[in-house]
Amino acid sequence: MTRSSTTPASARSASASSTHRPTPKPPTAPTRAGPRHSFSTISAPVPSGESGNQRPYGVGVTTKSVAAAPLRPVAGVQRSRLWRLVAGSARLAVETIRRAWHDRILGLSAEAAFWQLLSVVPLILALLGGLGYIGELLGPGTVDRIEQRVLTLASGVAAPDVVDTVIRTTLEQVLNRGRADIVSIGFIISLWAGSSAMATFVNTITIAYGMRDLRGAVRSRLLALWLYLVSIAVLSVLLPLLVIGPTQLRRITPAAWRHVTDDVIRVGYWPVVGGLLLFGLAALYHYATPVKLRWRRALPGAAIALLVFVLGSYGLRLYVHLVVGRALTYGALATPIAALLFFYILALAVLIGAELNATLERLWPRGPRPRRIDKLRSRLTNDGGEGRSLG
Known part of the structure; x- marks a missing residue:
């Protein structure tokens, strides 16, 4: 039996299609965008008689362009950086004001000013009372010169009758004879009132950073007392x-x-x-929080606090000269009002600097400090919850 030499139609069609298969189009590399160069497709002219999908291999591949994309001008980069700086500063200022208003720093500044004013007079009397015991060691005439200096300063801020009847008599009793009762009672009252003012600063700074639950009331009071003693040494x-x-x-x-x-x-x-002054403010911001703030992160708030205090002092001086000094309604109250306003400006400047540092830390955190805060808060929660952390 002879095998048929005929080929099936399907086989013939497959052979024909394989014979006339078009030339495959080579893959084209994706175009990559970049700031300094770009990629483009270089195509050769299509020979006559060839269709677009029958180009020789190698034509149509992507290569790096010889001419790079134009760089951004230096002036444009500087304008962009300046705009980011202005936008960041505006955001920082708005957020600081919002947080300061939320934390009631106006009322807390008044509280701190009251405690500061209450602590100044006992502290001065205690220092002068101690000076009465060591006056002989300082040399002849030293106590008398100190007394005249104090009276000269007092005459500039107090009425003449107050200087003659109250301040002069008190100085003579304290400096010439040395009063142990005035020294002891004065220091006790000064420590109590001064540490209360410092406790207001410490608590407000801690609240600004959102860490009020990380330190108990007893530890806060002891820290405030220690900071007050250090501040007395610096101010001396x-x-x-x-x-x-x-x-x-x-x-x-x-x-x-x-x-x-x-x-x-x-x-x-x-x-x-x-x-x-800058170092003292930065030290207060550094040690007031349970998790210590970096020294360089405390400097912006210290600089702003110093600037606010200087400007506020000049404004207070102008206000006292134009209003308080010439208004008959103030009378003998002019000096206490001026002193209270001075301490209020001081407290307000310190708290504004603290709010600025806290806002900087909230918007642009740096270093391991956020992790340390979370670890401390988690440990306090595991040890007994928020009730134990508050003391």
Whole structure:
């Protein structure tokens, strides 16, 4: 039996299709966008008689363009950075004001100002009372010069009858004879009132950072007492520098050293005073929170607090000169009102700086501090919950 030589129609059609299969189109690399270069497709002319889908291999591939995309101008980059800086500063200012209003810093500043004013007079009496015991060690005439200096300063802020009948009599009793009762009672009242003012600062700073539940009431009070004692030590050095001033400080230096000290005092007086104030504020912000703030993260708020205090002091001086000093309705209350306003501006400046630092930490956190806060809060919760953490 002879096998048929005929081929099926399906086989013939498959063979024909394989014979006339068009040339495959090579793959085209995807176009990648970038800031410095771009990719484009380079196509050769199609030979005559060839269709578009029958190009030779290698034609139509993507290669890197020789001419790179134009770079952004330097002026455009600077404008973009300036715009981001302005937008970030505006956002920081708005958020700081919003948080400060939410935390009631106006009322808390008034509370701190009251405690500061209440602590100043007992502290001064206690210091003067202690000076009465060591007056002989300071040299002859030292106590008398201190008394005259205090009376001169008091006459500038108090009425003449108050200076003659109250302040002069008190100074004579305290400085000349040394009053142990005034020293002891004055220090006790000063520590109580001053630590209360510092506790207001500590609690407000802690609330601004959202960490009020991380420290108990007893620890907060002990920390406030310690910070108040440190502040007394710092102010005992800083206040004489502020009262004396650079001119008087050059006069009291020995004559043999004046050729050296005059230039040093003239150049370095205000930088040293400003640096001490800035360091004191930064230290308060650093140690007030349960989780310590980085020193460099405390400096912006300290700088703003110092600026607000200086501007507020000048405004208060102008207000006292134009309103309080000339209004007959104030009378003998002019001095206490001016002192209370001064301490209010001081407290407000400190709390505004704390709110600014807290807002910076909230908007742009840095370092491991957020993780440490979460770990401490979790540990306190596991040890007994929020009730135990509040003491």
